[in-house]
Amino acid sequence: MKLKTSVTALRNISKVAVMGLTLGMLVQIPSTYADEASCSPFTPLVKGQEDFVYVWTLGMKGLGDESDKLVTVDVNPKSKKYGKVIAKLSVGGRGEAHHMGFTDDRKFMWAGALDSNKIFIFDVATNPAKPKLVKTIANFVEKAGLVGPHTFYAAPGKMIVGALSNPKDHGGRTGMAVYTNAGDYVSTTMMPTTDGADGFGYDLAINPNKNAMLTTSFTGWNNYMMDLGKLIKDPEAMKNFGNTSVMWDYKAMKPIKIFKTPGAPLEARWSFKPGDNWAVTTTALTSQVYVYKEDAKGEWQQHMVGTIGDPSKIPLPVDIALNADGQSMWINTFMDGTTRLWDMSDPLKAKEIYTKKIGNQVNMVSPSYDGKRIYYTTSLVSNWDMKEKANDQFLKAYDWDGKDLKLVFEIDFVKEKLGRAHHMKFQVRDLKTLQPLRASLESNNKFASK
Amino acid sequence: MKGSKVIRIRVLIGFAIFFSAWLVVWGVKNIKTASQAELFSSSSELTVVSKITGLPEAGTYQLHKIFPVPENMVLDSKGKLQPVSKYTKGKTTLLTFFYQRCSDIDGCPYAMGLFHQVKNQLEKNESTVDSVRFVHISFDPDRDTPMMMAGLEKRNTSLKGHKKNIEWDFLTTASVDKLMPLIDGFGQNVDVNMDPVTGDPSLNYSHVLKVFLIDEEGFVREIYSTYYLSAEMLLNDIETLALEKKKLRQNYNKKLKVIEYENL
Numbered sequence: 001m002k003l004k005t006s007v008t009a010l011r012n013i014s015k016v017a018v019m020g021l022t023l024g025m026l027v028q029i030p031s032t033y034a035d036e037a038s039c040s041p042f043t044p045l046v047k048g049q050e051d052f053v054y055v056w057t058l059g060m061k062g063l064g065d066e067s068d069k070l071v072t073v074d075v076n077p078k079s080k081k082y083g084k085v086i087a088k089l090s091v092g093g094r095g096e097a098h099h100m101g102f103t104d105d106r107k108f109m110w111a112g113a114l115d116s117n118k119i120f121i122f123d124v125a126t127n128p129a130k131p132k133l134v135k136t137i138a139n140f141v142e143k144a145g146l147v148g149p150h151t152f153y154a155a156p157g158k159m160i161v162g163a164l165s166n167p168k169d170h171g172g173r174t175g176m177a178v179y180t181n182a183g184d185y186v187s188t189t190m191m192p193t194t195d196g197a198d199g200f201g202y203d204l205a206i207n208p209n210k211n212a213m214l215t216t217s218f219t220g221w222n223n224y225m226m227d228l229g230k231l232i233k234d235p236e237a238m239k240n241f242g243n244t245s246v247m248w249d250y251k252a253m254k255p256i257k258i259f260k261t262p263g264a265p266l267e268a269r270w271s272f273k274p275g276d277n278w279a280v281t282t283t284a285l286t287s288q289v290y291v292y293k294e295d296a297k298g299e300w301q302q303h304m305v306g307t308i309g310d311p312s313k314i315p316l317p318v319d320i321a322l323n324a325d326g327q328s329m330w331i332n333t334f335m336d337g338t339t340r341l342w343d344m345s346d347p348l349k350a351k352e353i354y355t356k357k358i359g360n361q362v363n364m365v366s367p368s369y370d371g372k373r374i375y376y377t378t379s380l381v382s383n384w385d386m387k388e389k390a391n392d393q394f395l396k397a398y399d400w401d402g403k404d405l406k407l408v409f410e411i412d413f414v415k416e417k418l419g420r421a422h423h424m425k426f427q428v429r430d431l432k433t434l435q436p437l438r439a440s441l442e443s444n445n446k447f448a449s450k
Numbered sequence: 451m452k453g454s455k456v457i458r459i460r461v462l463i464g465f466a467i468f469f470s471a472w473l474v475v476w477g478v479k480n481i482k483t484a485s486q487a488e489l490f491s492s493s494s495e496l497t498v499v500s501k502i503t504g505l506p507e508a509g510t511y512q513l514h515k516i517f518p519v520p521e522n523m524v525l526d527s528k529g530k531l532q533p534v535s536k537y538t539k540g541k542t543t544l545l546t547f548f549y550q551r552c553s554d555i556d557g558c559p560y561a562m563g564l565f566h567q568v569k570n571q572l573e574k575n576e577s578t579v580d581s582v583r584f585v586h587i588s589f590d591p592d593r594d595t596p597m598m599m600a601g602l603e604k605r606n607t608s609l610k611g612h613k614k615n616i617e618w619d620f621l622t623t624a625s626v627d628k629l630m631p632l633i634d635g636f637g638q639n640v641d642v643n644m645d646p647v648t649g650d651p652s653l654n655y656s657h658v659l660k661v662f663l664i665d666e667e668g669f670v671r672e673i674y675s676t677y678y679l680s681a682e683m684l685l686n687d688i689e690t691l692a693l694e695k696k697k698l699r700q701n702y703n704k705k706l707k708v709i710e711y712e713n714l
Contacts, residue, residue: 042677155678156660156678157516187512187514258496
């Protein structure tokens with residue numbers, strides 16, 4: 001009996017270890033900017049009431065049509081269909097739907113799939129309440145030479161696509177591709193591998209005021225899509241996670257400085273409050289907050305400014321959302337399903353000031369521009385979300401009064417046979433009401449020409 | 451609930467095992483990486499930007515070909531029908547869409563001011579005057595007639611003490627129908643604002659300012675918007691294209707010399 005009990009215990013521990021590794025991998029594939037203030041600064045912003053939330057949703061086997069889809073939810077309190085799904089557009093198949101981003105005119109949404117490498121372009125302007133699929137880019141690998149289209153970041157007339165991997169060895173070495181808004185390929189820039197850089201990529205964010213772009217690092221297809229049992233037996237694979245972040249000259253698309261940022265730095269955000277010019281990221285495995293700021297000599301420096309939760313309990317920070325005024329930031333931790341508000345009024349002395357449990361698991365957080373409405377979703381990656389009863393899949397909407405979050409409505413994505421709720425973006429009925437965030441290159445009127 | 455708690459605890463234990471393994475592997479990798487870095491020699495990929503402008507030095511970066519200027523017909527300031535390629539090939543071109551009644555300080559007036567800053571700088575050098583042109587195309591053909599364009603050309607291209615002026619063309623089209631393929635081809639967004647009371651089209655347009663840098667072959671090489679546009683940037687990119695052309699010519703001449711030598 002004792003032997004049988006021991007064997008059973010060992011089996012249980014093994015299962016737990018496997019599950020733990022699975023969740024560990026989940027941390028490596030987090031969500032990214034899903035809120036208004038972290039849209040590209042080249043995109044007109046929804047500064048008033050949003051009318052719709054688009055949710056890029058992963059298909060679930062055995063649920064509904066099982067397909068990845070773009071779900072549209074009515075979120076205007078004055079609408080009769082407030083809090084309801086009003087449209088869903090399936091793209092056919094499950095390709096690991098992950099992230100999306102608007103073009104610079106906010107008329108089209110580019111949405112990517114990490115496994116199929118397809119990019120879906122939706123018209124979200126002709127009828128914002130009912131998006132339409134207008135183009136599918138199915139040759140991203142052949143054209144860009146990259147794998148895993150992850151981040152979609154608008155530039156004037158162009159789309160920058162940050163990838164996770166490459167087709168040669170499916171490792172973490174990767175780059176960024178540039179496309180025209182019409183969906184034609186322009187160029188590829190690889191992540192650096194000298195001066196301490198690991199060549200890995202994940203997120204990107206641009207500050208036009210400083211001609212600066214910050215990129216972070218994660219891991220390649222071999223790891224993020226690998227069978228878990230195989231991964232944990234592969235010590236070489238275990239080495240291949242990002243440990244650096246890079247500050248770039250955005251105009252030249254060349255790196256200026258490489259930072260050692262151990263533990264897979266993920267989301268990259270700039271504060272666009274006038275005069276701020278600092279950026280932030282968090283690390284998945286080490287639960288740390290890093291801020292990037294120029295020193296007195298104008299050189300970019302990285303500062304570790306805080307620790308999220310209790311790292312010994314491995315909270316796994318995932319999505320972050322910097323509020324439009326740069327004074328605070330929401331950070332979600334997946335493992336405990338908790339959202340956390342951080343005071344960033346002095347980014348070098350950041351501190352946590354509020355927490356609230358949202359569900360068994362939580363990933364994305366999307367605040368409205370005025371910070372009064374906050375939306376949450378759940379999924380990280382289809383193979384790595386929690387199992388059984390812990391596998392919440394929802395969109396939850398809260399009101400924030402400055403002190404507490406109050407639940408306003410929620411949509412159960414399993415009950416509605418939709419799938420795994422992932423990336424969110426806001427839209428309005430009338431695009432003419434959008435207000436651009438004006439950012440310009442700082443100038444002292446001295447011309448570059450001699 | 452109890453069952454969920456047990457699952458969560460087991461998951462945490464499992465992750466702790468993974469995290470410990472990751473830490474060990476990360477430590478080993480970094481020790482190995484340090485010694486590998488000492489053995490591995492490679493030129494640095496890092497670049498420097500100007501502390502004054504925040505921009506890279508002209509000619510040190512590449513402006514990729516984005517798309518060719520779409521074919522279309524326009525009306526010049528004399529009312530004559532011309533192919534748009536007449537104004538987008540043969541010189542480096544800065545092109546933007548506008549309408550004369552635009553009062554958006556972040557829109558057309560802003561671009562006009564910038565174009566004048568760039569013009570004043572370029573006109574100090576006779577070699578650049580002939581190699582660069584400016585083009586304004588109206589997206590209000592009903593009101594911005596060729597006669598109006600002629601007046602704008604006269605006002606904006608006065609000599610101002612410079613020996614020679616930059617070519618600055620103000621163009622329009624015969625109708626909105628003729629204009630739209632050009633608008634769509636460039637990806638320029640423009641919407642007619644409707645009068646909230648009558649529901650009729652107003653005289654104002656909603657648009658995001660865009661400026662297009664076009665090379666001598668008629669390819670768009672950079673797109674700027676209000677949110678990323680300055681005189682320094684325009685001048686830097688114009689010079690970058692000039693240096694690219696110079697380098698291409700030098701390479702071509704070298705090849706010619708080699709061929710001539712081989713034919714001796």
